[in-house]
Amino acid sequence: MGKSTTRVKQAAIDAGLDIEIITLANSARTAADAAASCECHVGQIAKSLIFEGAQSGALMLILVSGAHELDLSKAETLFGETLGRADPKRVRAETGFAIGGVAPIGHMCPMPTYMDDALMGYKTVWGAGGAPETVFEVTPQALLAATGAKLFSNV
Numbered sequence: 001m002g003k004s005t006t007r008v009k010q011a012a013i014d015a016g017l018d019i020e021i022i023t024l025a026n027s028a029r030t031a032a033d034a035a036a037s038c039e040c041h042v043g044q045i046a047k048s049l050i051f052e053g054a055q056s057g058a059l060m061l062i063l064v065s066g067a068h069e070l071d072l073s074k075a076e077t078l079f080g081e082t083l084g085r086a087d088p089k090r091v092r093a094e095t096g097f098a099i100g101g102v103a104p105i106g107h108m109c110p111m112p113t114y115m116d117d118a119l120m121g122y123k124t125v126w127g128a129g130g131a132p133e134t135v136f137e138v139t140p141q142a143l144l145a146a147t148g149a150k151l152f153s154n155v
Contacts, residue, residue, distance in 0.1 A: 004097055004106070004130035011106035012136070015146035019136040021129040029100045029132050031066025038126050038135060043067035046119055046127045046143065048102040050091045051075075054082040059094060059111045063104050063127075063147065065118040068154045078152050079114065101131040105146055115140075115149035 001009070005021055012019045028034035035042040045066030050059055060079060064070050075083040088099045096108040104113075104127040119125050119140045126135050127143065144151070 002131055004101060004103070005134050006130075007096060007108075008103045008106035008130040008134075008136070011103075012146070015105065017105075017138060017142055017146055019138055021134050021136045023129075024133050024135060027100075027132045028128070028135055034126060034128075034135060035066060038137070040124075040126060041067075041122070043118060044122045044125050046104055046115075046125045046140075048097075048104045048128055050086045050095060050099075050102055051083040052086040052090075053079075054084055056081060059086055059091070059109070061102075061104070061107070061111050061113040061147070061149075063113070063115040063119065063143070063149060064154060065116045068116060068118060070154060079112075097128075097130060098132075101128055101134070103128045103130045104143060106130060113147045113149040114152050115144055115147065116154045117151045118154060119143070120151070 024037045031045040047064045049062045
């Protein structure tokens with residue numbers, strides 16, 4: 001288990017989550033790939049997206065259902081400021097995760113976190129385990145509690 005995956009496992013333990021990080025045979029870099037590998041609906045994939053506030057410069061974690069894209073034109077209304085994609089080098093340096101393997105928990109830095117309310121409609125959801133080929137399954141309620149996320153409507 002790599003450093004990032006170990007950090008996710010420890011964050012889960014610290015949050016009281018009982019998860020198993022699974023290493024997939026193939027990369028789960030896209031929601032469709034992850035859903036196929038996990039044999040679940042694409043909407044059950046909790047994509048962990050890191051954005052940067054245009055005004056504040058602060059990083060923000062947004063958990064989006066794999067069935068959705070984040071509408072950045074609504075960002076100011078939803079998150080209080082316009083958002084832009086964060087630089088991958090900054091994401092790696094500050095969160096400890098490389099793009100494609102960003103997990104919903106286990107970040108090296110605290111940041112505001114938001115969760116697509118569509119994820120709440122599933123019995124379980126799947127998040128990245130800290131590397132592109134790792135995932136874990138959790139209830140959306142437990143993920144919401146573990147991340148301290150604020151729910152938002154992405155439709």
